Amino acid sequence: MLIITIKQGKEKGLLAGDPWIYVSAVEKVEGKPQERNRPGATAIVQSSSRQFLARAAYNAKSQIAARVWTLREDEPVDHAMIKRRVQAAVLRRADALRSADPQALVQLIDGEKDGLPGLLVHSYGGTGGYLICQFNAGGVDLWKVPVVQALLKATGCPNVYERCDAMLRKGEGLPATARALAGDEPPQRLTVREGGRLVPMDIRTGFTYPR
Incomplete structure (x- = not known):
């Protein structure tokens, strides 16, 4: 080490x-x-x-x-820790996820706040929808497999897609990749609720289409 x-x-x-x-x-x-x-x-x-x-x-x-x-000397960094933190983050937002508009993008994991530095995860469409992940740091990128395994188990959502912020990943020395990590890739165009309005969006990239 x-x-x-x-x-x-x-x-x-x-x-x-x-x-x-x-x-x-x-x-x-x-x-x-x-x-x-x-x-x-x-x-x-x-x-x-x-x-x-x-x-x-x-x-x-x-x-x-x-x-x-x-900061704990007795806490190893391993598959169990990663899965434990993913599950805890999803559990903290379970009520928000249940009550959310199915067309809203709901944040499930917020990087450092959830002890998973550089990892952002949003949910769209509930358990039958899609999870959109961004692995913006080397650490979470290295633990991508247990992260995805834990997300599948904690949410019941079968579709996990990796969104790529090329600039952030380049700054981390990581390849710019965007792909389905489990299940199906989201359609290019979906309707997303932002505040009180519905917006046509490619949730794979965050691109909003002109109306």
Whole structure:
């Protein structure tokens, strides 16, 4: 596993709850070259005095050098953790999902707020509709399979589509991909409720058609 040592004094933001560690805060990164070059590889973050601070997803290709998974030394970053966090996020929004207009895009996962840095998930059409995912950071991209497995189980929705923000993914050193990850791809044009109006939209990209 990689070890990231933070410069003296730079751990204050991390301990205050900031989930991002910038390149400027990193003193050194130790570990095998293939791990250091793999976007999203799990790393232990330690202070300059070698005290444990966090477990994080490291990305040498991003200005955000690491995104924190957990501040707990006894919490491993594994399939179980990813699935647990996806399930918890969906459960928190279960009431909103049940009461939502079926034509609305409902946010199910909101990145760092749900302990899944860089992951955005929206639901359209309820259990028979589509889940639209954005994997905007190396860490969640590396754990894409358990994320999708957990979404399928937690929502009952069989259709999961990956939306691609090419600029964000390029900044993370990730390929620009957009594709169905499970089930069917959404149609190119659907009607989406935004506030009090219905808008024709390609939910695969977020593009809104002129009316």
